Amino acid sequence: MSKINIKHSINSFTELGRQLLAPDAVLTNLINNEQYHNAWFTPDSVAEAVKAIGNMLNTADLEAWFSKYDLENNKPAKKVGLILAGNIPLVGFHDVLCVISSGNKALIKASSQDARLIKAVLEKLVAIDPSFADSYSFVERLEGFDAVIATGSNNSSRYFDYYFGKVPNIIRKNRNSIAVLSGNETAEQLFDLGHDILDYFGLGCRNVSKVLVPEGYDFTFFFESIENHKAIINHHKYNNNYDYNKSIYLVNGDKHFDNGFLMVKEDDRLTSPLSVLFFGYYNDVADAENIITQNTENIQCVVSELPLQITNQIVTFGQSQQPALWDYADGVDTMEFLSNL
Incomplete structure (x- = not known):
């Protein structure tokens, strides 16, 4: 050097x-x-x-x-x-x-x-x-x-x-990012999660494309809390994705929740289409950790307030698209790599 x-x-x-x-x-x-x-x-x-x-x-x-x-x-x-x-x-x-x-x-x-x-x-x-x-x-x-x-x-x-x-x-x-909810989040935290999901229209690897929720989770409060993000539907390309995915789900009879700008659907996959948030259930914190560990190579960061014991980077609500200098993509230390050339 x-x-x-x-x-x-x-x-x-x-x-x-x-x-x-x-x-x-x-x-x-x-x-x-x-x-x-x-x-x-x-x-x-x-x-x-x-x-x-x-x-x-x-x-x-x-x-x-x-x-x-x-x-x-x-x-x-x-x-x-x-x-x-x-x-x-x-x-x-x-x-x-x-x-x-x-x-x-x-x-x-x-x-x-x-x-x-x-x-x-x-x-x-x-x-x-x-x-x-x-x-x-x-x-x-x-x-x-x-x-x-x-x-x-x-x-x-x-x-x-x-x-x-x-x-x-x-x-x-x-890679995609996920969130783990306890069910005790405040409206403000869920609004901030809306940023993690919808900022940059969900196109980034640090955008949340899936949430893990406890059994029996009710998405009503989540939808109420993110309502102020609704202007996103006015963007023509995002709106096209929303209309397309909605029509597919309706034609196929796929069960989903819809608030007029974001659809939420239960799915095992991590990567959701634009305008869709996938979700899955977990039994307890250990179960959530296990799900993350099994998918760790495909997860960029995890948004949660729970005390998770995982190797992926954990960030608080609203911070997934605010990385620090040392928050390296895929967890690979770029500077270490460069300093060893």
Whole structure:
């Protein structure tokens, strides 16, 4: 790795965070106009993603994060190929941050769904700290890399294994997040859970697609508590998914609950269609832990207030899409991987 000055980097990333929390006219324009390139990237969704990264890049967390790794050494910089996802705004930023902050160079293959935001944020960083100008480049095709971090589907991961198996790599597949309810949640907690389910229209791997509930759970209070999320149905693509899935359930006679913008259906699977939340029952906390453990490779994070003894990351209600610097995708420590190259 190239010689890095951690204190200097922390100052630069902190300033970037500050600027993301107070967007200037250029960034505000980008936030408002992304919807014309990707209909899922509404101004609210993009603003939420920008704000989440702004909150992530604070001095205290950056200091704690950097202190965990041995980065101030003179190893030569490695070229790390990054294949970024584009399911939600700026979803690939954390991988880029890890590569450039570890003193390596990022070769970025951005998703066509999210190519503009990541460039704009990195341009802001370079304006703050020109020393980062040579720490990344955007490429159409990955070549000359020493390592690869690739995010995609279960299908694309097989191709990634084939093409990148000979170099150090992190290859990510589909994951979903789940919630475990006790039945004693407050209206506020359930409203916050609505964010975990519906923010970014449910397109992220940290979005809750399934809830585990105690036997006999009544969804009436849940539906009442999330009612203020109902404006989501006004988005045409989300509404199309809702209408389509509703018609399938009605034609097939599939039992489900429906509040006019979200359907809840009992199902063993983790991955629900957009506009649908799957649920399953558990007997006691040990049973819930067992269900999670059996599916741990497919679960990104767990939203719950229960004292669960599991290896997956547990977050409180409303926090699934607010990861900290050390909340690594799939539980794989990206910085550890990079510092050992």
